[in-house]
Amino acid sequence: MRREPLIRKDxxxxxxxxxxxIVSVHKDEPVVLVVRETPDSIGAADSLPSGPFSPRExxxxxxxxxxxxxxxTGLDFGYVEQLYTFGDRxxxxxxxxxxxxxxxxxxxALTHINETAELQRGTWxxxxxxxxxxxxxxxxxxxxxxxxVPRLKAWAEMPAMRATPNRPVERxxxxxxxxxxxxxxxxxxxxxxxxxxxxxxxLVDEARRDRPEIAIANTDGPQLxxxxxxxxxxxxxxxxxxxxxxxxxxxxxxxxxxxxxxxYELQKTVEAILGPHLHKQNFRRLVESAGLVExxxxxxxxxxxxxxxxxxxxxxxxxxxxxxxxRVKPGRA
Numbered sequence: 371m372r373r374e375p376l377i378r379k380d381x382x383x384x385x386x387x388x389x390x391x392i393v394s395v396h397k398d399e400p401v402v403l404v405v406r407e408t409p410d411s412i413g414a415a416d417s418l419p420s421g422p423f424s425p426r427e428x429x430x431x432x433x434x435x436x437x438x439x440x441x442x443t444g445l446d447f448g449y450v451e452q453l454y455t456f457g458d459r460x461x462x463x464x465x466x467x468x469x470x471x472x473x474x475x476x477x478x479a480l481t482h483i484n485e486t487a488e489l490q491r492g493t494w495x496x497x498x499x500x501x502x503x504x505x506x507x508x509x510x511x512x513x514x515x516x517x518x519v520p521r522l523k524a525w526a527e528m529p530a531m532r533a534t535p536n537r538p539v540e541r542x543x544x545x546x547x548x549x550x551x552x553x554x555x556x557x558x559x560x561x562x563x564x565x566x567x568x569x570x571x572x573l574v575d576e577a578r579r580d581r582p583e584i585a586i587a588n589t590d591g592p593q594l595x596x597x598x599x600x601x602x603x604x605x606x607x608x609x610x611x612x613x614x615x616x617x618x619x620x621x622x623x624x625x626x627x628x629x630x631x632x633x634y635e636l637q638k639t640v641e642a643i644l645g646p647h648l649h650k651q652n653f654r655r656l657v658e659s660a661g662l663v664e665x666x667x668x669x670x671x672x673x674x675x676x677x678x679x680x681x682x683x684x685x686x687x688x689x690x691x692x693x694x695x696x697r698v699k700p701g702r703a
Contacts, residue, residue: 386423387474388435389456389602391609392447394483394494395626400642401483401494402606403443407599412579414597416500418605419443419492420474435477444490447481449625453608456601476605478612480625497610500595500603504561504610506645517594518568519551525571558645559615565607568594576603614644621662624683630666632678633657661687 392403402418409415421438428434432450440446453476483494498505503514526541539547546554548564569577575597597603617623617640626639637653657663664684669677 383471385472387420387472388423388431388438389418389420389474389476389605390435390439390450390479391418391453391476391606392439392445392479392481393497393609393613393626394481395639395642396483396494398638398642399496400498402497402500402609403445403489403492404495405442405492410579410599412575412597414575414579414599416495416596416598416602417600418598418602420602423475431475432477439479442490443492444488445481445492447479449480449622451478451612452476453478453605453612456605474601474605476608478609480613480622482626482628497606500598500606501561501565501610502595503564504558504645506556506558507641507647509647510556513594514549517592518573519545519549521573522549522567522571523551525573559611561611561614562604562607563611565604569604574603576601617643621683621688624662627683630668630680630682632670632680633663634678636663636681 390403394401394403404416405419406415407417419439419442421434421442423431423434428437431452435450436446455473455475457471457473503511503518505511522545523542526545530541542552544563544567546552547557548560548567550556565574568574572578572581574594579597595603598606613622623636623640623643626643627636633654634650636657637648637650640653641648661684663681666680666682668680670680671677
């Protein structure tokens with residue numbers, strides 16, 4: 371006879387939540403859908419759309435995600451993939467808490483903004499508002515050398531606290547790998563690694579809120595990006611890392627494009643997502659030689675210059691190649 375699993379009567383209750391990092395590109399700016407909540411102890415009010423998973427109402431997690439996002443915001447999106455399960459970083463239940471502990475499953479969703487459709491709730495914010503050090507379109511951001519690196523180097527020289535987990539890589543080496551110090555290279559995909567390093571060093575507001583015992587006083591400099599409630603900035607960092615990697619081996623960049631577009635518009639969208647500026651002629655040769663696009667036979671006249679050819683995504687490439695993505699190698703300014 372099959373026995374039911376034993377559940378302690380005093381066992382803490384857990385709820386499953388779904389968080390969506392819904393990403394688009396609007397006017398050459400990478401944006402994420404954000405809703406405003408009641409400000410928390412550090413004044414953070416920006417939140418990713420989130421809602422509970424109800425297995426009685428929805429057969430799958432993704433069906434539940436799409437249903438409540440549409441119900442809350444009126445937004446439908448195409449591409450969606452599961453990111454990670456988040457259960458800590460601002461989700462710690464205190465001893466006196468009686469509410470269920472929320473374990474959240476994060477999702478990345480990509481959509482093209484419809485100018486005529488109005489959101490029922492939420493606004494689009496640039497993701498560089500939350501991660502200003504990730505925007506390399508005009509060269510190395512000033513905040514990296516003026517604010518981040520000096521503070522991180524000071525932290526790297528401090529003795530580790532007992533609360534800090536042992537890591538196989540020293541702090542200084544992690545700083546080199548994440549922020550390109552001491553001859554290291556900047557890897558645009560390490561968005562989450564950089565945020566985690568700043569969190570561990572106590573330099574972002576979320577660390578001051580979640581673990582004040584390890585946070586370095588951050589009163590002598592500007593705020594390092596806009597904080598978000600709970601661990602939502604960590605979820606967003608995970609989403610940015612994923613999409614930056616994904617566009618190199620899957621044609622997901624076209625989820626952010628209209629049906630017809632110019633190669634310049636496609637380049638600006640790729641730059642917005644990756645961060646660095648791309649060489650115009652190299653980018654065009656790469657996209658055309660990879661068979662990712664095909665001309666429509668039409669031109670766009672409102673370009674501020676000569677009429678530009680219009681292209682569309684060539685869907686047959688998915689059947690022809692195992693990894694049809696935009697394999698760009700960003701140059702450094």
